[in-house]
Amino acid sequence: MANQENLPLYEKVWLKRTFQRAIDILILLLLFSLLSYRLFSINNTFFTLPWFLAFSCESWFTFTWIILLNAKWSPAVTKTYPNRLLQQVPELPRVDLFVTTADPVLEPPTITVNTVLSLLALDYPVNKLACYVSDDGCSVFTFYGLLEASKFAKFWVPFCKKYNIQVRAPFRYFSEVTKSEDSQQFKQEWILMKDMYDNLCQKIEDVTRNPSSFQFEGEFAVFLNTEKRNHPSIIKVILDGLSDGLPHLIYVSREKRPKYEHNYKGGAMNVLTRVSGLMTNAPFMLNVDCDMFVNNPKIIQHAICILVDSKNGKDVAFVQCFQQFYDGIKDDPFGNQWVAAFEYIIRGMAGLQGPHYCGTNTIHRRYAIYGFYPNERQYVKKGKLAEKILIQQFGSSKEFIKSATQAIEGSDHSTNGISSSNFIEEAIQVSNCGYEYGTCWGKKMGWVYGSITEDVPTGLNIHRKGWRSEPITPDPTAFMGSAPGGLLTTMVQQKRWGSGLTVVFFSKHSPVMGILFGKIQFRAGLSYFWLTNWGLRSVFEVSYAALVAYCIITNTNIFPKGLGLWIPLTLFGIYTIHTLQEYLSKGLSIRCWWNNQRMITMRSTSVWFIGFLSAMVKLLGISDTVFEVTQKENPNSVAAARDDADAGRFTFDESSAFVVGTTILLVQLTALVVKILGVQLEAHSGNGCGIGELMCSVYLVVCYWPFLKGLFAGGKYGIPLSTIFKSALLAFIFVHFCRITDTRSTIN
Numbered sequence: 001m002a003n004q005e006n007l008p009l010y011e012k013v014w015l016k017r018t019f020q021r022a023i024d025i026l027i028l029l030l031l032f033s034l035l036s037y038r039l040f041s042i043n044n045t046f047f048t049l050p051w052f053l054a055f056s057c058e059s060w061f062t063f064t065w066i067i068l069l070n071a072k073w074s075p076a077v078t079k080t081y082p083n084r085l086l087q088q089v090p091e092l093p094r095v096d097l098f099v100t101t102a103d104p105v106l107e108p109p110t111i112t113v114n115t116v117l118s119l120l121a122l123d124y125p126v127n128k129l130a131c132y133v134s135d136d137g138c139s140v141f142t143f144y145g146l147l148e149a150s151k152f153a154k155f156w157v158p159f160c161k162k163y164n165i166q167v168r169a170p171f172r173y174f175s176e177v178t179k180s181e182d183s184q185q186f187k188q189e190w191i192l193m194k195d196m197y198d199n200l201c202q203k204i205e206d207v208t209r210n211p212s213s214f215q216f217e218g219e220f221a222v223f224l225n226t227e228k229r230n231h232p233s234i235i236k237v238i239l240d241g242l243s244d245g246l247p248h249l250i251y252v253s254r255e256k257r258p259k260y261e262h263n264y265k266g267g268a269m270n271v272l273t274r275v276s277g278l279m280t281n282a283p284f285m286l287n288v289d290c291d292m293f294v295n296n297p298k299i300i301q302h303a304i305c306i307l308v309d310s311k312n313g314k315d316v317a318f319v320q321c322f323q324q325f326y327d328g329i330k331d332d333p334f335g336n337q338w339v340a341a342f343e344y345i346i347r348g349m350a351g352l353q354g355p356h357y358c359g360t361n362t363i364h365r366r367y368a369i370y371g372f373y374p375n376e377r378q379y380v381k382k383g384k385l386a387e388k389i390l391i392q393q394f395g396s397s398k399e400f401i402k403s404a405t406q407a408i409e410g411s412d413h414s415t416n417g418i419s420s421s422n423f424i425e426e427a428i429q430v431s432n433c434g435y436e437y438g439t440c441w442g443k444k445m446g447w448v449y450g451s452i453t454e455d456v457p458t459g460l461n462i463h464r465k466g467w468r469s470e471p472i473t474p475d476p477t478a479f480m481g482s483a484p485g486g487l488l489t490t491m492v493q494q495k496r497w498g499s500g501l502t503v504v505f506f507s508k509h510s511p512v513m514g515i516l517f518g519k520i521q522f523r524a525g526l527s528y529f530w531l532t533n534w535g536l537r538s539v540f541e542v543s544y545a546a547l548v549a550y551c552i553i554t555n556t557n558i559f560p561k562g563l564g565l566w567i568p569l570t571l572f573g574i575y576t577i578h579t580l581q582e583y584l585s586k587g588l589s590i591r592c593w594w595n596n597q598r599m600i601t602m603r604s605t606s607v608w609f610i611g612f613l614s615a616m617v618k619l620l621g622i623s624d625t626v627f628e629v630t631q632k633e634n635p636n637s638v639a640a641a642r643d644d645a646d647a648g649r650f651t652f653d654e655s656s657a658f659v660v661g662t663t664i665l666l667v668q669l670t671a672l673v674v675k676i677l678g679v680q681l682e683a684h685s686g687n688g689c690g691i692g693e694l695m696c697s698v699y700l701v702v703c704y705w706p707f708l709k710g711l712f713a714g715g716k717y718g719i720p721l722s723t724i725f726k727s728a729l730l731a732f733i734f735v736h737f738c739r740i741t742d743t744r745s746t747i748n
């Protein structure tokens, strides 16, 4: 006990994964052999378009493998010691809590209410917390829900603390029943709480069901005649942090006007940063999406261990918690629970400069968000910032500049001291559309604009200044959220990532620029490619899929024959065993592994490709991309939805998201039919299509099996005729193209 003061608040433990490293290397060697085979097979007959395509794609796959191998090479786990915190730190720092919501229909207010309740009940000194909710939907129902929730919180928070409840999001907590060993008094209070919670949900449900009968009076009057994309700033202090043993709770709906870009979530986060800067100005800020409730009430203490550690914490800009999901469908049919990716990639990045910023479940250092370098504070102090520069950087609000200066100078334990009477006035000013005009917000500091995956460039902008980040995985899990519940929602989300990440790849925030002109370490920058390449990757995967079909239809080959065929075969075999082993060793099932494998193939040959194309259209300045919010199920009905027969089944609609996938499938089917019927073209000089091409094509059809079933099924389980028609047309054009290019080469 005596020497507790010298003990670190957190430690990094390196993991040994010798076996996996060996397999990774083996796969790399096989990839190199395949490339060498290609090079050695160049001669007159082989230097053709298919050869060139195969060589480019395989070079790309090798490059991708190097990226992955590098990212996974030195995994680490970060361990935190919150018990030491209280002994070493005289006073815990303030933390501002940010929640974003954007649409009361796609994100039912009950979800946001539950997240907020779990935040208000955090195990952290109440006077050190303030919760800010950004509502991009400008919905009176969200506001109403929060207002009602704040009344319930007066009972809920003390109840959680009295009985040391772990899960403090009521919908989740009440989904379990009380145990027989619980005391009588507890049971009584439990029933009372449950009644109150049910009552709260009922009230919210009633108003959302009958929007027309809502009375826009008193507090709610400002919402009258507002439109989602055309309204003034609305800021309301719901809880003032002075009484009731509850943190501040502030509702913020920033101004929106049709002529102004609002920059989606990034814009909302920057407004929250400024509004909170005025009021509480905490040195640290937690940000969560509206569906990510707190599952471990001690999470802030864990994160603070890292951020205030005097030895190793000074250059940590943010602490990232894994995204984990509740009530996930069994065996992850849509591949959106990300268990393996987090385990292998994020842990790997932890051993480098740190994980990328995932957009939610993150505790940020305000100073880093303000665009400074890790050791810049000392210079700032000496130099005294000129007012003119501050206005250029932070905008014209004098009060905000005062607060920012305090944050920069590191007077962590003081608030800005703005009086509550002029707070609203100033807060409205900093959340107006025009405020950021001519400032550094969204460019050099804060949440970075320009991509619909705002999180990645924002994290890159921080890492390129030399900051590090740390992941934490406390037990119990820090936060839990809802994964997309269906195929379409998953595909829409993946399309957004494919598009947004491509834009990042080609922007000045790309990892290449970070390595060349910033302070991103080489290997950390390389590991970022794993993410920013998602869209780009699809171009090669789609080309390869097309190439295989082309070979079968025109009776040519790209794979070696005879002994040489063993190279791709071994590669495929070892890769399969390797990924399977990764899943099994994480306790995941074979089914889950397969579901993920086929989803990886499906998304990278369909929606990522659409995302890539839309990013190109945006980069060429033809049209902009839109952030499509992920549909969240009403928390009170999730469990029921999971039980119904639909859970995990593939359902389709007319969305363009399905056209590319259906085309890929039709093209492969055509190729296989051509082969089976024996109506291929005559092979040139004995180099006809072989077993390798056929196996690839069959593998693709197996991956696309749910689509194949969809071709024949009816109702929502079937692919709509219009989609099939569009895809058939595209497939026909492709097959026709194969035939004409081949005739030409025969004539030559």
Ligand SMILES: O=c1ccn([C@@H]2O[C@H](COP(=O)(O)OP(=O)(O)O[C@H]3O[C@H](CO)[C@@H](O)[C@H](O)[C@H]3O)[C@@H](O)[C@H]2O)c(=O)[nH]1
Residues within 6 Å of the ligand: 100, 101, 102, 103, 107, 134, 136, 263, 264, 265, 268, 288, 289, 290, 291, 358, 359, 360, 452, 453, 454, 455, 493, 496, 497, 500, 627, 628, 629, 630, 631
């Ligand atoms: O104009 C907008 C659009 C979205 N959001 C909020 O952004 C969050 C994320 O949106 P969601 O539709 O849930 O996207 P997901 O694909 O589930 O989110 C992942 O990907 C996003 C970037 O694409 C990140 O911002 C998220 O943190 C990350 O969880 C939600 O709280 C939304 O309310 C806004 O505040 N304003």
Ligand SMILES: [Mn+2]
Residues within 6 Å of the ligand: 289, 291, 630
């Ligand atoms: Mn989400």
